[in-house]
Amino acid sequence: MGQLVPNSGLSTRDSGLPPVLLFEQVSKWYGPVIGLNQVTLELRGGITGLVGANGAGKSTLLRLATGQLRPSLGRVTIRGIDAWDWRAKAKVGYCPDNDAFYEDMAGREFVRSMARLCGFERAEADRRTEAVLDRVGMADRANRKLGGYSKGMRQRIKLAQALLHDPELLVLDEPLSGIDPLGRQEMLELFRGLAAQGKCLLVSSHELEELEKLTDHVAILARGRIAAVGTVTQIRDMLDDQPLSIRIDAADPRRLAALLVNRPDVVGVDLDPAVLGDGAAGTLVVRARNPRRFFEDFGRLVLSERLDVARLEPLDESAHAVLGYLLGGSGRT
């Protein structure tokens, strides 16, 4: 599958500057195995979700973006600087998915050592350590040893060390994994706040529902290629070969079905209760090829025929469904 949307420019504020993150025809081989295949991606700001099945190349893309790997072909740049260069890394914060810490260290000590690693003097490192620990809600618990931390606390410490040097690009690999619902809400607020300050966030997550709460702008990876970049709705609209399923609750579903089946964008109407499930007597499911045009057409139809419609709901416009269509499977990541 080719690229549906080649790039995304979200911010106009820094349009004069090179993109925060730019992949130019990047390929990466691991011996005979290809990890990424001619990926072109441009991020200028905001939050972008990175989704894809296991082995799709997410980790490779994140490691290339954070300068941990060098591309076999093509170029990865951060604000115009080669991502491999330490000056580029100074603009990137990385929160890895694994939490292999020095278990004997206290959280505060670990974050402080990471601050020194960023090149800050002792006083500045201490100041930044306290600032980021406070920011992630760990200031009062950071003196405990990392070995005794819960999964959620470890996630927060990882996030804290990623924020230390005030990066322009924040790369987050499964940042919500293991965090309780309340903590997730806090983290999501934090991410939104960072994005509002002009940071560019690239978030890889298996938890599409959480990702959808955070952003509707996603990059979908499949078999080492960027299958699509854009908002979920944009991507969904471009899937011509996958009609959108829409649930409609109406007072007279049979009449509505008869009217709809003749519309040009409708490819099928389902009235079978066995398909729709129990309690779906007044419900029908329409499969439409061009959703935008269908909705406009449907609105006119409702008005002209004076139809009584109680509910109109796209059933497969979620990132999960879109991913499933793109990957040709269930959408499981």
Place this chain on the structure above:
Amino acid sequence: MSLPPATPQLLRYRALGGPRLGPWQGVKAIARSSLQLLARRKLFWVLYAFSVMIFLFYFFGQYLMVFLEQRVNDAMVRTGGVFGRTIRPEFVTKMLRDALHMDGSADTYGDFMWTEGYIAMVILAFAGSIMVGNDFQHNSLPFYLSKPISRRHYLFGKAVAVAAVVNLMITIPALALFVEYGFIDTWDYYVDSARLLFGILAYGAALTVTLSLLLLVTATWLKRTVPLVMVWTTVFVLCRLIHRWLVDQLGMSPQWRLIDIWNNMYLFGQWCFGKEHHLLRPTNQVQPPYWQATAVMVAVCVACVLYLRKRVRAVEIIH
């Protein structure tokens, strides 16, 4: 009069600013955190205490020898303590000079650095996984490599930590012994024995570089403590036994001793101290020429550098 309540303000994330030094500052941070990890291990302090005891033994041994030579004119002296007995000062002086070589000579520093080096080697064998191997084993590298440093800086930081341990245990105490001997003997010692000072620094540098590289290579390769200790035992103990058996028992060429990297470093050190080759102890063991030992040592270091270069370029560094 009470002040009006302050206007509540929403907490906001303050953009962080401030000077940031280059990646070499990160090298210091890596070395520091590695040493902190090492200092948390009790075994390190036990072995380090043993190393300090050896230093104190040499320190007071030198002092005793000079004291007996220059200050004691009596034919017999009585030692203090519970087991006090009467001894001849010449007997003690002869033992300190001929058997223990605590006379501020090349043998003094050569023996001291050799002995301390062995303890440092044991510490490093156990510390390798803590300082380096665990980063590879537990996949901590992304934390390091996503920071504004390169892999070169990471490895250099680890090497600096190893070098700090080696020099703290070997070179600096040897320099302290050198300074001490000049104080208790004559000031001319510093001038007359400048070659010894060069020898201490050169032998210390050889131990530092070789042990650092060997530790980085074995720790990045093996990662875990037990295999690392086994390999170091093979390199530093088994090879020693093998070359002794081949050369001393079977009468094969002394070049077989070159398989012992520890012996090669010792020979290099003696070369730097200016020791005549035919005076090397034990005199009944024929040793290969100095240059050959040095060449093998340099070759091992070059091989280690090439391996590390390949290692840091390989994908496998990030599992």
